[in-house]
Amino acid sequence: MLNPKLISLLPDLASFILVVNEGSFTAAAKTLHVTPSALSKLITRLESALNVKLFERTTRKLVITQAGEKIYDQAVLMINAAQQAVEVSTADHSEPSGVLTIAAPEAFLNSVLQPFVVPFLKQYPLIQLKLRAVDGEIDLFKHGIDVAFKLTDTPDEKLVLKEIGQTNLVLCASPDYIELRGMPTHPTDLIEHDCLYLAETEQDNIWDFLKDDEFHTVTVSGRYAVNHSQMRLNGVKSGLGIGIFHDFVVKDAVDEKRVVAVLPNWTIKSSYHGEIAMQYAQTKYMPARLRVFIDFVMDNLTNKLALT
CATH class of the missing domain: 1.10.10.10 (Winged helix-like DNA-binding domain superfamily/Winged helix DNA-binding domain)
Known part of the structure; x- marks a missing residue:
């Protein structure tokens, strides 16, 4: 009772x-x-x-x-x-409606999700979309998150997983900076260069590099550090130094030759690379708004990320 x-x-x-x-x-x-x-x-x-x-x-x-x-x-x-x-x-309602709360890392939110927000909202006018920039771990249940995007090789096993792509970290610099300071040929060369990093933790200026069986850890330095990908990219384009980015952040800038890849044959090891995972809670009754969002992402983002 x-x-x-x-x-x-x-x-x-x-x-x-x-x-x-x-x-x-x-x-x-x-x-x-x-x-x-x-x-x-x-x-x-x-x-x-x-x-x-x-x-x-x-x-x-x-x-x-x-x-x-x-x-x-x-x-x-x-x-x-x-x-x-x-x-x-409300499962039988013909048109998806209600609030969807989405969490994603700032760089992914800005560079990948942002262009799809307007088309999605126009297609589904009764859905309200709330986007949260979250770069660390987040508990979906405690924070009322419907869908979380994560850049990781270790997605949450308790949640449903949809893999929508892969991402790697890359180093870039402007052509003018390379002409002035020279192109690094080995990770240890970065010690002599100005580098732009996140500055979220004390370890963000410690970069790990791997090529075959060779591994190097380099502590970099520079005059400009910012935990906002576009601000960091603007700094690199302006010649302030060598920056570290996800590949989807700099793809357009590389294609337009506004920046060039640095040490492209080396893999940068970090907890913020690997699988681009879309995760949400398992539920017997999936709201229509969540179902159409997941379908929209799978139909659009997977194609976009396949080009990066």
């Missing part, structure tokens, strides 16, 4: 999930169109009902407790189940 207490807790649990996802009462309250104080009282009521502390509250930040994390995980499962019930009720 369904516990009446559980029914009364469901709205509060949904609000709790939103607070965790937004990271603050203020942001979550704005989404719910209530005041932060009203939302705080709701969470206090939920804590009392569950007899557990969900957050550590300070004046500077909101931190979920260990018990809160466990409750959050279970609450997400319940909300997802409720969402599936809604999807079943």
